[in-house]
Amino acid sequence: MRAIGFKRLALLLGAALLALLLVGAASLSRPWHALEFKTFDLWTSLAAPHRSTLPVVLLAIDEPTFQEVQQRWPFPRSLHARLLDRLREDGATAVGFDVVFADPSAPEQDAAFAHSLAAAAAAGLPVVLAATREKVESASATLWTDVLPLPAFVAAGAQYGNAEVQPDDDFVVRRMPQSEGSFSAALARAATRHAVPASSANLIAYRGPRGTFDTRSYYQALEPGLLPEGFFRGKVVLIGRSALTASELQHSQADLFNSPFAALGGERLFPGVELQATLLDNRAVGDGLRLVPEAWSLALVLLALTVLLPATLRWHPGAVALLTAGLVGGMALLSWLLFLQFGRWLAPLFPMAATASIYGASALTAYAQTRQRARQTRAMFSQYVPAAVVSRLVAEPELLRLGGEAREVTLLFTDLAGFTTLSEQLSAEQTVELLGLYFGAMAPIVHASGGTIDKYIGDALMAFWGAPLDDVDHAEHAVRAAVAMQEAMGNLCDALERRGLPRIAMRIGVHSGRVVVGNVGSAERFSYTAIGDAVNLAARLEGANKAFGTGILLSGDTAALLPANMLLRVLDEVIVKGKSQAIRVYTPCADAALCRLCADTLDAFAHREWAHARAGLEALQRALPGDLATLRLLERLNAACNLAEDANWSAAQALDKL
Template identity: 55%
Template sequence: MRAFVSELLRRTRDLGHALLVWLAAALAAVWWWSPLGEAADRPFFDAFTVLSAPHHNDLPIVVLAIDEPSFQELQQPWPFPRQWHAALIDRLREDGARAVAFDVVFAEPGDPAQDQAMADAIARWRQPGGTPAVVLAATRERLDTGQTTLWTEVTPLQRLLDAGAVAGQAGVSTDADFVVRRAPADPDSLSARLAVAQGATASAADWIRYNGPRGGIDTRSYYQAVTPGLLPPGFFKNKLVLVGRSLRTATELTASQADMFNSPFAWLDGSDRLMPGVELHAHLLANRLLGNGLVSASPWWTLGAGGLFSLLLAAFALRMHPGLVAVGTASAAAAGVGLSYAAFAQGGHWASPAPLLAMLGAAYGVSAVWGFVATRRRARHIRQMFAQYVPPEVVSELVAHPELMRLGGETRELTVMFTDLASFTTLAERLDPQHTVAVLTEYFNTMTAIVHRHHGTVDKFIGDAVMAFWGAPLPVPDHARHAVDAAIEMQQAMAAMVTRLQAQGLPPIGMRIGIHSGPAVVGNIGSETRFSYTAIGDTVNLAARLEGANKAFGTGILLSASTAALLGQGAPLLRPLADVVVKGKTAAVRVYTPCNDADLVASSTRQLEAAGQPALALDKL
């Protein structure tokens, strides 16, 4: 029944762990699906953009930048005279350009003659089939009032449109961090209008695939195109040209700040923080011509992968080493990021790895906390189980390294000690039960402390006897020496205790100790419903017999030759007594007792070796 209850509790804990892991993963997925989760996608998009950008292209796209060199060379503040734009249109047409787009809004009338000059230049450029060759920027301006938000359409001069130009929306949308990542959905965008001149039919994607940082598209200064002789004839042949402001430090920058934008390269590769709007449109145009803009992948793939990995984590986390769980989780996260990048760079799909990482992180975090709590619970169990057997430092070592304790039993080299009290029955007859228990408690407390001080393990109390051993649950170097030293100190403590008892008018008692070293089976031994940490085997039996053999020699400590052989240099002097055959044994065992008289030790040794006497049979002990 107990085994059934134990298994039921284990399965319940496993189920609870799995449910918590799944709940954590689900909450992470919900968090990512919310607007807050969008911020987690952006670093991955920017990193993938930087890593996958080719930084070169052979597309027929040229950006004419209205930049600082142009202001310096042309010695003209903004806005430039529109007759210059008219001259530029004529130059591009004569040079064989396919089309030109101005990322400049010509909404306000200027000098009538110059407006007409620009209109005439537009009218002179007619593409075969009537395809517009000049695209002029239009925009929408937002006006926020206390009650509502108004949008105003700002279009180019009607005179320019009547001459054959078309309007293209130049607006782009930024994310909350003011970085432009999304492609405009407007089919009348500036890049879409210009792509028509090249015959591109690819629809706009959801996200911009940047060719590179600022300057990643072939860029020339405006003044080079309007000044004869600076660019070779035919330079613009079959090319699509975009004209717009691209300022860095000029005084005009403040006035044109609205046409500068953050790109994914702004903080990842140290490029210029701002990218001109005209270059953004060049990247959008490149996406349309190549058909390689990024399309949003279904998030269910990523969420499904996160759910699958969370399921595997819940299934195996409690049965695997924590290090393997951490490595497996990190490998799954790395694989998710790698697949996401492959889809981005090679497949043209943007599938953020953020939800997968969030779900894995949440699942692993819950599993790690669960494992930590379970480890603490096991640590408490180990402390409670072994605190009564071994010293506190040994318990701490077992808690820190539970693998050192193999449950179920194993063979170890031990030194085993048995003690028993002589004449305790006579003493107990003189005392009431409470005083008897008090004397035993003092005795057990004193002897347990000595055993622990000498790195031993108290196995059990049997009536007024103590069983202890050295060498388990942790290996103890010089276990025989520790046991003998403990026995000598125990007899000294016993003498002090007897003195106190006699001072109370009580009869004296004595203590006999038997010690033997050898192999024994040690571990949690017993039934499924009741077990204890103990040692069994011939070594244990012989140690118990030697305790009783003290009666035959009138000694307080008796140890076997096996123990004596392990003591080494600096050990207490040992007096050999005899070769004995204890009950249940056929082989003789030489026994010793500690002795401080070197002459007596030498004399006993000579007599025992010279006599050649047969082994003493102690069958009744």
């Protein structure tokens, strides 16, 4: 047994590792990275908005600004000079121009801006200008050159930093610039007036969608009275383009990026100046997002592997599926909590997909192993094919063709009570031995009474009477076989105990009805079986024994076909799912007086003769102390007595609710 268990575990492990290899290969692809990006965007959208603790104001060069200043881009630098003078006079803490002033303009314009820069420096107002890089291609090489502000502006006291960012393939910027020479790093040092530690963050912690930072139009700072006096006092001011539709800006000048907030239907475009404000805030506050080491993801996958493989061997597939769903959901929740509470980014896609693949591979492998064992079991019990069927097929080989015929038959279903729990306590060999003894004792009884064993389903046996050979007394033969089978259980349990196996109990359901019987399957593999609603009802009656505390339960259709000398005790009226007509259910009983009392009591109950019914039930309790069917009917009687006279009430109960 240990060798078999180890072999099963090894097969599951091999399948799981193969699935992990495929997931690992997929994780290197661009579509995979795109999905990870979308997860990051979703977390970002769910976590927003967070107001910045840094006093930042954005002056957006937007559509209203172009309409008000009536200038084409780039604006005259004297206009920027006016703006800078206003910010200096109003008490701004630091100013950042997310604009590259690399090319000279009219001398008087450059002089005006340089003069304002010098005045700001003299007043202790740091000004940071944007720089960038430019690709220069030649026949021999591709070079990158720095594009810096004009030397005159630097000489006047302006600082500068590289404002470049690296968008991902979908043009969303998620990664923090790591260079200390970046625009945001220079502006952070200027705003805080001290050295800002090198950022250890890898990813940007977005504060919110467009408009999260206090944003005003560029022209409002130029015109007196549009903003209150002292509005900029103590604030860091960033100036940059934010126009979405202005014809003055070409596409290459628009300085717009795709927004992570589009993941939840937010605005797609995000201005570069607001992105720089976000980077500044991340650096100044020091709360950018840090990547969780990849070892965490691998540890989660290892956890899933060590949990799911043993569970697949021991648990019901449905329970394993729920466990897998819990693990996958837990990984997503862990990623979210790390993101929200600790500023850490754990990409959940790989551990989640790996866990799902472990489950899928191990479940498929376990299913294949189960199917293989099922085929072996069917081959082992092929000796139980009824001799009558074999004889008829030999005599009439044309029956091997697929097809069927409608017949009135009586069907019988058996099942062992609590076998699922019992089988978990037995070895595979003991389980097969027990079933062999059980079926070996029951099959001869079925065959001796003219029945056909349709199939064995685990610990269940399905048989029918009235096909393939005609049997006018099929109901009587089936019920007598059921009684004989229950009587044989005593000797069988004694034999089981002698072999060191536990005692077992059997439930039987019997129903008569019209079905289609014949060879069902393919030309290569088929079985002689019965199909129809009557089959389902017989199976349901078997399960309903639990509700009535009986070992045999048969329908009124079967009872109607039995001879008068076969005594039956009526138990209740039930309604089959999908049917409107109630049927009565019975169990064999040797006491004629008890049978009459039960019938009289149930009739009184059905006609709302409560006192009569109660008297009958009390008599039944004295005759059958602890009888479950009597107790259930008494409970229903007590409930019915409390109903109003005109209340909608039925004496029958739903069979599928038992």
